[in-house]
Amino acid sequence: MSERYLQNSAALIFSTFILVACGGGSESSGTATPGLPNETLSSVAALGEQIFNDASLSASGKMSCATCHQPAAAHAAPASGTNGIGTPDGGPALDVQGFRKAPSLRYLKFAPAFNFDAEGTPNGGFMRDGRFQSLAEQAGKPFFEPHEMALANAAELASKAGAANWAAAFKAQFGADVFGDPAKALDRIAYALAQYQKEDPAFAPFDSKYDAFLAGKTTLTPTELRGLALFNDPQKGNCAACHPSARSANVPGPLFTDFSYDVLGVPRNDKIRANRDTNYFDLGLCGPFRKDMTGRTDLCGAFKVPTLRNVAVGGPYFHNGRFATLKEAMRFYVRRDTNPEEWYPRLPDGSIDKFDDLPAAWRKNVNATEVPYNRKAGDAPALNDSEIDDLIAFLTTLNDGWTPQH
Amino acid sequence: MKKTLIAASLAALFSTTPAIAQEDLRAEMRALREEVQRLRAELDAVKKTAPVPMPSAPLAPAVAPLATATPTPSPSPQTAPAPAAAEHESATSLFGYAELSYSRPKDAAATQATAGRVVFGLGHQFNERTKFVTELEVEHAVVSADDSGEVAIEQAYIEHQINDGLAAKAGLYLIPLGYMNESHEPPNYYGVKRNFVETAIIPTTWREIGLGLTGNTDFGLRWDAGVTTGFDLTKWDSTDGEAIESPLGAIHQEGQLAKAGNLAVYGALNYNGIPGFNAGGGIFHGGVAQKQADFASPDARLTLAEAHARWTPGNWDLSTLYAIGQFSNTEAYNLTQVGNPYPVPKRFDGWYVQAAYKAWSAGDHTLSPFARYEAFNTARKYDDALTEFGYSARPTEKVVTAGLSFKLHPQVVLKTDYQWFREDSTRNIFNLGLGVAY
Numbered sequence: 001m002s003e004r005y006l007q008n009s010a011a012l013i014f015s016t017f018i019l020v021a022c023g024g025g026s027e028s029s030g031t032a033t034p035g036l037p038n039e040t041l042s043s044v045a046a047l048g049e050q051i052f053n054d055a056s057l058s059a060s061g062k063m064s065c066a067t068c069h070q071p072a073a074a075h076a077a078p079a080s081g082t083n084g085i086g087t088p089d090g091g092p093a094l095d096v097q098g099f100r101k102a103p104s105l106r107y108l109k110f111a112p113a114f115n116f117d118a119e120g121t122p123n124g125g126f127m128r129d130g131r132f133q134s135l136a137e138q139a140g141k142p143f144f145e146p147h148e149m150a151l152a153n154a155a156e157l158a159s160k161a162g163a164a165n166w167a168a169a170f171k172a173q174f175g176a177d178v179f180g181d182p183a184k185a186l187d188r189i190a191y192a193l194a195q196y197q198k199e200d201p202a203f204a205p206f207d208s209k210y211d212a213f214l215a216g217k218t219t220l221t222p223t224e225l226r227g228l229a230l231f232n233d234p235q236k237g238n239c240a241a242c243h244p245s246a247r248s249a250n251v252p253g254p255l256f257t258d259f260s261y262d263v264l265g266v267p268r269n270d271k272i273r274a275n276r277d278t279n280y281f282d283l284g285l286c287g288p289f290r291k292d293m294t295g296r297t298d299l300c301g302a303f304k305v306p307t308l309r310n311v312a313v314g315g316p317y318f319h320n321g322r323f324a325t326l327k328e329a330m331r332f333y334v335r336r337d338t339n340p341e342e343w344y345p346r347l348p349d350g351s352i353d354k355f356d357d358l359p360a361a362w363r364k365n366v367n368a369t370e371v372p373y374n375r376k377a378g379d380a381p382a383l384n385d386s387e388i389d390d391l392i393a394f395l396t397t398l399n400d401g402w403t404p405q406h
Numbered sequence: 407m408k409k410t411l412i413a414a415s416l417a418a419l420f421s422t423t424p425a426i427a428q429e430d431l432r433a434e435m436r437a438l439r440e441e442v443q444r445l446r447a448e449l450d451a452v453k454k455t456a457p458v459p460m461p462s463a464p465l466a467p468a469v470a471p472l473a474t475a476t477p478t479p480s481p482s483p484q485t486a487p488a489p490a491a492a493e494h495e496s497a498t499s500l501f502g503y504a505e506l507s508y509s510r511p512k513d514a515a516a517t518q519a520t521a522g523r524v525v526f527g528l529g530h531q532f533n534e535r536t537k538f539v540t541e542l543e544v545e546h547a548v549v550s551a552d553d554s555g556e557v558a559i560e561q562a563y564i565e566h567q568i569n570d571g572l573a574a575k576a577g578l579y580l581i582p583l584g585y586m587n588e589s590h591e592p593p594n595y596y597g598v599k600r601n602f603v604e605t606a607i608i609p610t611t612w613r614e615i616g617l618g619l620t621g622n623t624d625f626g627l628r629w630d631a632g633v634t635t636g637f638d639l640t641k642w643d644s645t646d647g648e649a650i651e652s653p654l655g656a657i658h659q660e661g662q663l664a665k666a667g668n669l670a671v672y673g674a675l676n677y678n679g680i681p682g683f684n685a686g687g688g689i690f691h692g693g694v695a696q697k698q699a700d701f702a703s704p705d706a707r708l709t710l711a712e713a714h715a716r717w718t719p720g721n722w723d724l725s726t727l728y729a730i731g732q733f734s735n736t737e738a739y740n741l742t743q744v745g746n747p748y749p750v751p752k753r754f755d756g757w758y759v760q761a762a763y764k765a766w767s768a769g770d771h772t773l774s775p776f777a778r779y780e781a782f783n784t785a786r787k788y789d790d791a792l793t794e795f796g797y798s799a800r801p802t803e804k805v806v807t808a809g810l811s812f813k814l815h816p817q818v819v820l821k822t823d824y825q826w827f828r829e830d831s832t833r834n835i836f837n838l839g840l841g842v843a844y
Contacts, residue, residue: 214742215700225744229795232644232745240746246645 041199043173048196050166051189057160058149059092065142065193068102071202074400075105078314079324083271086321090148097273098147099282099289100128101321106400107307109135109198110251111259122285124259128303128319129290135197140190154182161185206253208309209402210245210394214253218404220397227394230387237333237383237391238371242305256308256398261285263301265336265366267343268357269320281359282320300362301355312396320357326395330388334372334381501527502541503591503843507598511835521547525560535567539579543611558660560611571622578615578661582630582674583688584608584712584727592841593819596723596762596776597807599837603756603782607729608712609655615664618672626679628686635659636670636692639706639739644746650784650800653754654710654731657694667697670708687713694733703739706750708732721764723774730755737789744795752789756782762811770815777808804828809837817843 041049051057055064067088069075080088086101088094113133114125124130126138142148143157151157161167162179171178174188197203212218220228230237232245240246243256261284274280282288285299293299303319316322317329335342340354347353355363367373372382383391508519524544531537541560549555563577580588586595586604590611595601604610616634623629637657643649649656659665670692677685689711695704712729731754740749762776783802809823821839 214702216702216704216738217700220741225741226795228742229745232743234747236745240645246643246743246746 042195043169044192045195045199047166047170047173048192048194049200050164050169051161051192052196054164054166056164057143057151057157058090059151060090060094060149062094063088063090063149065139068142068148069105074310074313075203076310076313077102079316082273084316084321084324085269085271086316091146091150096147096150099272099274100319101316103128103306104310104313105197105203107204107255107309109204110255122261122299122302125304127289128306129284130261130304131290131292134194136190136194139193139197140186143186154186157189158182158185161189204252205400207402208400209397211253212402212404213397214247221393223390223393224397225394226387227390227392230383230391231394235371235382236387239308239391241370243308257305260305261299261302262305262367263358263365264303264318265301265355265363266318266320266322266332266357269322272320281357283358283362284319297362298365301358301365308395309398310400312392312399326392327388330383330391331385334383334388337368337373337375338377338379338381340377496530496532498528498530501529501844503527503593504841505592506840508838509598509835510837512832527561536564538562538564561613562661571624573620574618575620576617578613579618580611580613581634581672581688581690582620583612583672583690583710584610584729585714585716585725586610587612591843592821592839593813593817593843596760596774596811596821597778597809597823597837598821598839599825601758601760601778601807602780602803602805603727603729603758605655606652606782606784607654607731607754607756608710609652609658612654612658613660614670615661615666616669626677628676628678630674630688631672633669633671635661635664635666636668636690636696637694637708638665638696639694639703639708639733639736639750640665640696640698640701642739642750644743644748644750646748649748649750653733653751653784654708665696665698668693668695682718683716685713685715687711701739702742703736705735706739707734709734723762723764723776724760726757726759728755728757737791740789740792744792748785749788749792749797751785751787753787754782754784755786756780770813772811772813774811774813775809776811777806780805780807801829803830 040046052065052069055062055067057064068077068080070077076086077088078086080086080102082089082097085098087098088102090096090098108126111126112124114130115123117123122130126132126135132138132141143151144153151160158179158181161170162185164170167179170188170192174184178188179185209218209220213220228245231239231243234241242258242260242262244258245254245256247254263284268275270276274282280288283300284290284303285293286296286302287294287300311317312326315326315329316324317326323329323332332343340352344352344354344356355366358366375382502525504524505522506520507522508517510517522545524547525541526543527539527541529537529539540562543558543560544555545558546553546555549557559578561577561579563575563579565573565575567573582588584604586600587608587610589595590600600610614634614636616632618630618632618634621629636659637654638659639657641657643656646656670690672688672690674688675686689709691709692707693705694708695701695706697704708731710729710731712727714725714727716723716725718724733750733752736750736752743749758778758780760776760778762774764772764774766773781802781804783800785800786802787799788797805828806826807823809821812820814820819839819841821837821841823837825833825835825837827833
């Protein structure tokens with residue numbers, strides 16, 4: 001072997017080393033803030049925005065999507081409606097009370113369609129019972145609910161839409177005859193509403209303090225950090241078991257929901273008028289609003305796990321808005337089983353009517369195995385009041401719209 | 407000349423791979439002898455048909471892979487095709503290994519048998535200097551969307567012999583740390599399963615994409631150095647038990663669309679100058695945040711180091727190894743994960759001592775009882791900032807493994823052992839295994 005050959009080979013290898021090493025050393029360029037695309041809304045989404053805010057599409061003429069999903073309140077309606085159940089009254093005279101707390105529309109675009117996963121458990125879907133498969137399917141329903149916008153049918157919607165100030169743009173988008181075909185008009189209106197929710201970064205800004213913390217751009221206070229530890233700890237709050245605090249694949253940040261369903265046994269809320277009928281029960285997956293799983297009595301009482309983003313913006317909490325404050329909701333989680341007398345009424349015989357918002361036959365569906373529910377009367381709660389305060393401090397870091405303090 | 411070559415080859419083998427157990431050495435000698443005989447026959451045949459000029463280079467490079475191999479070289483270099491008589495003629499070879507096991511823990515319901523690994527290797531020697539080595543591995547017999555098996559390219563690299571003492575390689579290859587990573591074929595180790603230290607602390611089989619150099623000195627020192635891809639800390643899942651079973655196994659990239667924003671460097675030294683004895687060590691260091699946007703610990707780094715020694719006096723085969731891993735600058739990331747069960751440890755380490763004895767042999771058959779004591783901890787230390795959240799070092803697991811290896815042939819082994827776990831005795835387990843390499 002010649003010496004020159006050796007030198008050439010070595011030089012080639014080392015120069016390749018240097019090239020690779022240098023190539024790997026460049027600084028990454030700044031990326032856009034997650035969830036905040038720079039592009040403006042598409043023409044369809046821009047139409048959706050107008051429809052979203054148009055109160056003329058209701059029997060009362062005073063209720064729009066934004067009435068129940070206020071942008072300033074994380075697209076929900078805290079403490080609204082009769083008795084403050086968290087959903088504005090609807091109907092032609094705005095005096096028909098709803099049944100469930102209006103959920104936030106934030107981050108919903110990441111929800112999968114309703115499905116049963118590999119283990120046979122329900123997952124995903126839209127509405128608290130997951131009965132709709134997509135944002136568009138969901139968006140077309142409130143127009144006709146008697147306790148919401150209360151229009152008679154698609155023809156009435158098409159008629160009102162045809163008179164809206166965005167009607168010309170809508171026809172330019174979907175055809176001049178679109179309002180002549182009510183089914184088509186409804187379909188396109190729902191589509192535009194869904195596109196608006198998908199495209200407008202306001203529905204998924206990922207700009208909370210927690211997002212900045214995950215990105216290494218700020219720190220949490222000691223109280224907030226303690227709260228995060230309690231949130232994640234499988235032996236304490238165990239909140240992350242259903243409300244994951246870590247990023248999931250292909251999403252800019254954690255969604256704080258795994259889209260699963262759980263039966264919590266939330267106490268009956270007497271502030272809901274429908275509950276005056278002692279035979280009326282809102283059972284979530286198995287009815288009464290969802291019609292396709294009435295036979296799945298093992299799922300009675302199950303409601304979708306919501307995102308906890310913006311949870312501190314305002315209550316009331318749970319599907320029936322039973323608890324006005326976050327602290328009360330947290331205390332319910334940890335004291336439901338250790339101190340049931342604090343949450344449920346007593347029967348004439350003095351016994352506690354635990355899980356009173358479920359018919360007796362389905363109370364066995366209530367989750368009583370996972371932390372923090374795996375306790376019995378007299379046990380110490382998984383979290384004390386001080387720890388609950390820490391937890392709430394952490395949950396407050398999930399509010400959108402955080403800006404660094406200077 | 408031929409005799410000289412054989413002698414030179416054997417001398418190279420002895421001087422560079424003394425840590426091979428004696429029976430392995432004898433097997434190597436047999437294999438080499440057969441190889442030379444085959445070559446001689448081929449050469450004679452070629453001479454008879456058409457006289458060709460002798461290769462300008464001697465046969466030494468043909469066995470050079472042995473000289474650059476690990477103390478117990480993997481089959482790929484051993485079985486790499488010998489160059490054909492003509493200088494530019496190429497050759498392709500097949501090789502591989504397989505590992506099947508039956509394991510019965512205390513809980514009989516968890517008894518399991520599996521074809522843990524079947525590996526198919528394909529090598530191509532372009533000429534006396536340059537070869538390509540690739541291995542395809544199938545784990546657990548079946549791979550599909552619903553099965554836990556895995557198909558992986560374990561190695562795919564080009565190796566070029568620059569001169570007798572210097573070789574370069576590029577591609578997906580095994581990092582030369584510890585004994586097992588580069589020499590993980592079942593006949594090369596004792597016990598049905600690979601030892602814990604070299605799976606939980608040093609991940610095995612651990613490969614990266616990169617460029618490396620290997621050199622050998624006249625006095626028996628082998629050195630390795632290279633630049634490769636590294637680990638991806640953004641894959642760390644603080645809720646997943648895999649992170650505590652093998653911290654690096656949980657975040658290795660294996661050449662699968664590996665994030666390469668940070669590159670790593672490694673170096674290893676092995677002294678083989680005394681026949682029957684090997685001592686050495688290695689270090690691997692690199693950034694693990696891979697320049698991913700919005701990762702809380704952009705300066706996170708990993709250092710993994712190990713030291714090892716092996717002595718094979720007579721029928722004995724004695725070895726020891728210590729490995730230590732250290733993550734640095736991970737505190738900010740860990741605080742984002744606080745409360746979860748498995749934060750990134752600051753330090754993880756382990757060691758073992760092992761003794762085997764060839765108690766009986768007849769022809770190719772040998773019977774070797776062995777015993778191994780291991781102590782390892784995948785979370786020896788956490789960031790101080792985690793202390794106030796209740797994190798403390800995990801207990802050190804100690805495992806005693808005792809068993810037998812019965813070789814039907816130097817490359818076909820039947821094994822049995824029992825493993826006692828001191829911390830968690832529910833893991834005590836009886837194992838049976840079948841291993842083959844060719």
